[in-house]
Amino acid sequence: MKKIKVLIVLLLSCLFIIGCANQRILERIGLVTLVGYDVAEENKVTATSVIRQINPELQSKVEVQSETESTSKGTRVKVDMKTSKKLAAGQMRVLLFGEDLAKKGIEEAIHTTMMNNEISTSIYLAVVKGSSKSLLEYPYKDVTDVGQHIYNLIDHNIKQQHTVSSTLHEVVRDNYSEVRNFALPILHKKGEFIEIDGVAFFSHGKMVGSLPAGDNFYILMMQDNFKESTLELVLDGESIDASKFQEKQLQIAVDSVKTKRSIKVVDPELNEFDLNIDFKCRLLEINSLVPINDPKLVEKMEKAVNQKIENEVSRILEYSQEINSDIYGFGEQYRAHVRGGKLTDQKWREKFREMKVNINVDVEIIRNGVFE
Known part of the structure; x- marks a missing residue:
């Protein structure tokens, strides 16, 4: 009997609450x-x-x-x-x-x-x-x-x-x-x-x-880890011996399978950081004459893509320092590393503009498409 009374009270309460609600x-x-x-x-x-x-x-x-x-x-x-x-x-x-x-x-x-x-x-x-x-x-x-x-x-x-x-x-x-x-x-x-x-x-x-918009890929790569996105690149033919298949420049498209980014404070006194990017990708598009089953050629391509990404990341980072906009989290890493020191907005703006960043990119082509 007590359970029934409690149930009735709860139902009446719900009806009362619903009736008082601001109806739209x-x-x-x-x-x-x-x-x-x-x-x-x-x-x-x-x-x-x-x-x-x-x-x-x-x-x-x-x-x-x-x-x-x-x-x-x-x-x-x-x-x-x-x-x-x-x-x-x-x-x-x-x-x-x-x-x-x-x-x-x-x-x-x-x-x-x-x-x-x-x-x-x-x-x-x-x-x-x-x-x-x-x-x-x-x-x-x-x-x-x-x-x-x-x-x-x-x-x-x-x-x-x-x-x-x-x-x-x-x-x-x-x-x-x-x-x-x-x-x-x-x-x-x-x-x-x-x-x-x-x-x-x-x-x-x-x-x-x-x-x-063409820089979105590199900006996202610098901001955090990500798994999706496609990147189109034009590689120097000499860097991968493209002359063998009559190409001065080689256009390729890759997509990210897994990208891991980390920022480390190397020396807080010297305001020096390491930006490490591990980029595992799949080759989506390339000239049909290129023998992508050749391990030595793939290794040369990895080095060429590696250099290209490092150059682009460096350019974007330099621009970010010029306009003094840290959208990547260098300040958060610095504050977490240097304990006990109050890092104000003004102090970090000065440090960000002058900081030195060692950019380390490691590219690995782990699959060459569905025919591999």
């Missing part, structure tokens, strides 16, 4: 799925929102609304005045920043987004080449929902490890770190298509530089 009927709200911010005149900001409206027949339509105000909240109020439904940000997937705003600084926008308990920390952040307003308002022929399309584009390429990961959680973590910076993908509209065009480097919330 889908047909009465507009779902904001993407927001883009741009710099406007007089220190104002232009916010462009992609809104999905659901009608009683559960059919949806997408509209793009743009407003300018002094704050992002002000723009939301203005957009609210133009819609017949209450706006909800719970389904927001992407936050975009126009290039001019990114260079001016996005810390306030990140802080405001982080404070909104409706918005998930798993949303993606990205920079738009030009303005986000023009990217979102363009009438694409084959895109019915530009918000969902951009989310799928970013999500797919991050999961395939073709570009840097840029969730709100990761960006906030790195932005508030004294020894690490963050990077965001760059989107660009080319004709009827939107594509990932490069990587934007940030320092103190401001975009301080960028590199093209």
